[in-house]
Amino acid sequence: MVRDLAPSSGDAGFLVVRRIPSPSALLWLIDMQASAAALKRHPIVAQRWLTRSDHRRLKRIRDHAEKARRAATYVALRIMIAALLGKRHARAPMVRPLGGKPRLAGVPISFNLTHSGDFGLIGVGRRGKLGVDLEEVRDSLPMALKHRARIVEAARAIGSDRVLVPERDRDVLQAWTRLEAFSKATGRGINRTLADFGIRKQGNARLHTQGDTVAARARSQMPRYVVRDLRLPPRVIAALVRDV
Numbered sequence: 721m722v723r724d725l726a727p728s729s730g731d732a733g734f735l736v737v738r739r740i741p742s743p744s745a746l747l748w749l750i751d752m753q754a755s756a757a758a759l760k761r762h763p764i765v766a767q768r769w770l771t772r773s774d775h776r777r778l779k780r781i782r783d784h785a786e787k788a789r790r791a792a793t794y795v796a797l798r799i800m801i802a803a804l805l806g807k808r809h810a811r812a813p814m815v816r817p818l819g820g821k822p823r824l825a826g827v828p829i830s831f832n833l834t835h836s837g838d839f840g841l842i843g844v845g846r847r848g849k850l851g852v853d854l855e856e857v858r859d860s861l862p863m864a865l866k867h868r869a870r871i872v873e874a875a876r877a878i879g880s881d882r883v884l885v886p887e888r889d890r891d892v893l894q895a896w897t898r899l900e901a902f903s904k905a906t907g908r909g910i911n912r913t914l915a916d917f918g919i920r921k922q923g924n925a926r927l928h929t930q931g932d933t934v935a936a937r938a939r940s941q942m943p944r945y946v947v948r949d950l951r952l953p954p955r956v957i958a959a960l961v962r963d964v
């Protein structure tokens with residue numbers, strides 16, 4: 721269990737952040753758009769927290785608005801780490817292996833980030849592996865029913881919270897966040913995860929078309945992990961995956 725943190729005091733008060741209750745991780749939902757605007761008005765706050773490794777990552781983002789939104793997430797992460805472990809750890813360099821899961825060098829904590837549209841979500845845990853994924857709800861989801869069915873089947877097998885229906889866009893997005901969060905907890909990436917589950921072809925692997933087969937493969941991946949759908953504002957769908 722991680723110590724509760726109220727995102728309202730100190731520099732966190734400059735950000736528009738809401739804590740999402742969870743027994744197994746500390747979760748902050750960030751309104752990246754509003755937080756980026758606040759940081760623009762108070763640039764000293766961003767200067768105080770962002771490290772060289774953050775600036776290196778931000779440099780690779782071309783779109784200025786996206787860059788500002790992403791910076792707000794990195795500031796929030798570092799404020800969380802400072803509150804939990806002290807300022808020394810909060811300034812640790814972010815190590816980003818090619819295609820792998822980012823980590824904070826020498827910091828005894830697990831974390832993961834996700835962004836979609838105006839929102840970002842940060843998950844932090846004291847130990848083990850953790851993955852989060854968030855999707856902002858779109859007007860409609862153009863996806864063939866057979867793909868929807870595979871995704872929902874795998875997600876249904878790995879997540880116990882709620883039954884999902886492939887015809888419903890919100891349920892398909894929820895299913896997708898479960899699979900993404902799982903891929904982010906393990907650090908394997910979504911393509912490898914979809915191939916492991918038999919949802920997407922990789923190399924010579926066979927693609928499974930039967931829902932039961934997809935579900936069986938998904939279940940076989942899951943004994944060490946727990947999946948939770950997160951209750952967030954209406955426009956946002958998200959999932960948290962933790963190892964047990």
Ligand SMILES: CC(C)(COP(=O)(O)OP(=O)(O)OC[C@H]1O[C@@H](n2cnc3c(N)ncnc32)[C@H](O)[C@@H]1OP(=O)(O)O)[C@@H](O)C(=O)NCCC(=O)NCCS
Pocket residue numbers: 790818819820821822832833834835836852853854900903904905906907908909910911
């Ligand atoms: C990166 C990835 C895990 C999530 O992407 P996404 O759903 O579009 O984006 P999200 O906003 O949910 O998550 C992005 C965040 O996840 C984190 N992340 C990146 N790679 C990750 C990985 N392998 N595992 C866990 N988290 C990862 C980062 O913090 C990133 O945000 P940041 O760049 O601002 O720090 C997904 O795109 C993926 O699987 N990529 C595979 C990359 C890969 O396998 N490359 C191989 C060739 S190099």
